Amino acid sequence: MIDLVLALLSGAVGGLIIAFMPQCGSRLRNVVALSSSAAGAIFSWRVAGAVLAGRTIRIAGTNGGLAWSLHPDPLGVVFALIASTLWLFAAVYSFGYMAGEERQRTYYTYFLLALSVTLGVAFSGNLVSLYLFYELLTLVTYPLVIHERTEEAMKAGTKYIVYSLSGAGAILIAIVITYSLTGNLDFGGGALLADVSPGPGLGWALALFVAGFGVKAAVIPLHRWLPQAMVAPTPISALLHAVAVVYSGVYGILRVVYSVFGHELIGQLGFSHILPWIAAFTILVGVIIATQQDVLKRRLAYHTISQLSYILLGAFTLHPWGLAGAILHMISYSTLKVTLFFGAGIIAKQTGKVNVSEMSGVGRQLPGTLTAFGIASLGMIGMMPLNTFWSKYYLMKGSVAWGKSPLALVLIVSGIINAFCFIPTVVTAFTGEMRQPVANKERDARLMLVPTLLLAGIALLIGLCPGLVWPGVDAVINRFF
């Protein structure tokens, strides 16, 4: 119980300390940021250990159905673990990346506040709390999107706010419908709507939920905010726009499918059979557009859109294997994507190159970075020694076992396009000739490089031994099936 509160508060406390600290040395600030994100990670791990061991942790308001409630279950703690662990890496990376940038105090304040809010999303035990934290996440991350304060950044911020808040509006209506049907919004028991007979009201609720959470999960055509939000500093793009914020949308959809509707009811709604195809469409279109982008971060952004729909595809595949694939992909995609973004950030910082077409020869200047980048790009294809192989394997297995084998083919085709998307970049980075060699700014490179390499190593390790993350996946499957 106390772990839960501490995990939730550590980020907020750290953020507030930094906010109210007078403009002092960056070292103290880094210590506060590191220790509070470390605390967040440690306490999340403790909560996760307790929950996966089968203990119930629940804190809730006392006023019935619409009260706030924190009640982590296996799905929630998996999300919390991913977010809080990666937050630690991103914090260390930020020390290197943000050194010498303006507005560091604002940056770290909201960076840490966002940790608390994300954990709130993960731990929330009913739809009301989920909705509140979900809205709050938009507001807390807005200052990070507009960090650069350029015109482009302000426009991206406005777009982000408008998209996210309209999505949240749709969710609110869907919550109202749900509440009116059942009078209960708690995730604790079985699926909320399990006893309701299928009807158009349910279809509306599902559509609104998916549309609302789909904004943050960047389902095409609700994805437009994401590529623009890439004006944020790289650690933010890596952590928030590849993992935390977008995962809150994905997590919401997983909740809706498995906790609100339940896989039995949702299978009876005709609408649910369109959903995997929307995800498949997003997978293919996202990655095809990604291959056409020249700015590396934009390419990564469209690639994110594509990969998030892998998870959604697993969620909409109403089969235990599909859910296993979704959970595994949440874990493995996040490690690899953060690696890719970190790599892109290092390249941009050290050489000033942001376009893919300029990258020839940078591999010789930054061999470690490009090695990590290369490993991560192989992972995005779904090659065997990396963790994404397992997620892809279970996603495909889920679609085949559910009786929709063409979805497995979509994943294969997407894998090939992924190869076209990143492999040539890595190869020319190592073998191409370096145009206008740039002096290597050694400063702080190690603070950025170490988390990048570590994450690539973790991805390899999980790939070789998927048993490391299997207890979490297993617990989620047992929870819902």
Added chain:
Amino acid sequence: MLLILLPSIPLLGAFALLAVGDKDVNMPFIASSITLSLAGWGLRGVFRGEQLTYTLPFSGPYSPTFQADILSCVFVFLAAFLWWAVSIYTPEYMKKEGRARSFDISTLLTLSAVLGVFLAGDLFTMLLFFELMTISSYFWVIHRRNEEAIRAGYFYLFFSIFGGLLLALGIVFITTATNGLPALGRGSIPPVEPRIFAWGLAAIVAGFGIKAGMVPLHLWLPHAHSVSPTPASALLSGLLIKVGAYGLIRTGELAGWGLQWGNTTAWLGPALTILGSCTMLLGVIAALLQSDAKRLLAYHSVSQMGYIILGLGICLFLGNAGGLSLIGAIYHIVNHALFKAALFLGVGIIYVRTGETNLYNLGGLLRNFPVTALLMFLAVLGITGAPGLNGYASKTLLHHAVSAAAETGLPLMVWAERLFVLVGVGTATSFAKLYYLIFLGRPAKVEISECESRRFHVSMVILAIVMLGIGLLPGLIPQILAVPAAQALGIKGFAAGIDHLAFGNANDVVSALITLGLGAVACRVGLATGVFHWTPPLWLTLEGLGSILCHSLRVVGRVANESYASVVRLISSMGRAIRLSVSSAYRKMNNSTDGALGSITLPGISADAALLMMTLAILIACYTCIDLQLPNLRLPLSFPAWNIFQQLPH
């Protein structure tokens, strides 16, 4: 434990090489010697009929297993031996290419991966090492770092990645269809869902087919094999593509040799026969038209893999009666590894000394390279199937098997038999051409840097001795390796057939000699008429079709992006138009006290209120028109605000 040790020795060698820096150590030689001797000592039990297995104690969905049956042992020995023989050659050769250390590291990593594939005990582990092999051998292909090498590298990498993905898909289908983990070397599992199982087999065949250079998935092979440094070409052609063949054999095992499950697996034999015949034929035709020695050899690898795939297909077609065919295929794998490596090494010697691989710029080198010429002659005799050398033995076995299949009267098999003979002649023709243009013919005007080097010849001599040995004792390998391997794989009904098969059968010898003679004549005619210089038009070649496909894919990508961009532009301009009109209307309303909306004036109401009322009206309309079917709509009584009202004193 030994089963993990074998792949990890070269791996450790690679790390050691990284650690020692630029010192001159022939690590591939050391590592492959250790591996070879360790394998000889450790795997001896397998030949007594034991099957070694080892499982790493990992929890979760995947615990890597390793196994060694006789088939694995054949391949392990072949790999270790070939690496050992070639590593004697490498240091001298790499003086010309440079970057010897990185080459050695990728050689060691590839050996490790290859051994891992052969010793893998489940499909996951096999795929793991298969992908490692792709990555590590990729560095061979791009070793020269020039544009051609990079291009060939892309070909190789993308094809291999696609193959890996297909394998993954196949594993998915097979595990789903059989509800079990895909173990290797333990026969087949009866499928629960036959259709999915059949799809899985197809995906796996395609996946391994890419590695094996199966037409039409062979496009990467000639590029990759001709641009990599010669020792790498020798190993690529000699062994790496055999990994695909090994996988296909294991697929046959998974499919229960097409015997048990009717239509689920019955298509596999004829399909492989067709693919194998096409591979044989197209490979040899393409080889005839090449002017570059290494490309010629590379296309011949495609063609010879066709023999092996054909053998497998016939084995699957005939079932238990096709054991001969499987033995022929395994035997041919061993033989092809030997003579193709020797051929590549010989061409490599010519390249090092003259800097030339174009056949038409060479000629009359017999005087300058007598020893190389002799060794090459043996290898050429081997690959063309001349009696007395190893190729003859395996080709004869395969030919007998094909003839047996043709006796069933199925037109497909009859044609396969005819093609088999035709391809034999084609092989003889193209090697007559290769040998004539390099060593005989007009003396060329190339500069020869330094004549023979002993160190080059050592590895070729080793290979030649083994080839001669097999050629003189053709029954040895089938008896001690191929037959037990096939029996362990679950094929029983041929033991009698192999015993009385005399390799010195007069009919076979005569037909082999006729093939050779026809080949020589065809070569003479071809050189005289200039047929070999014909370049087929782009649309006729698979290469051309491939590049057209590639180009069209690129166009698809661009079109998709442009249409996406235009849709986005359209939507955002519409959005902007709506926003502008709404905001101007709103501003007008706000300014007027009477709240006008378009032509309707609402006297006395402020504009905000008008908007609110309109929204409410729309909502009410929605509620009345669209039935949301909300039964038992309850007020949220526990909402805090409601609580306050309830607690008010009455």
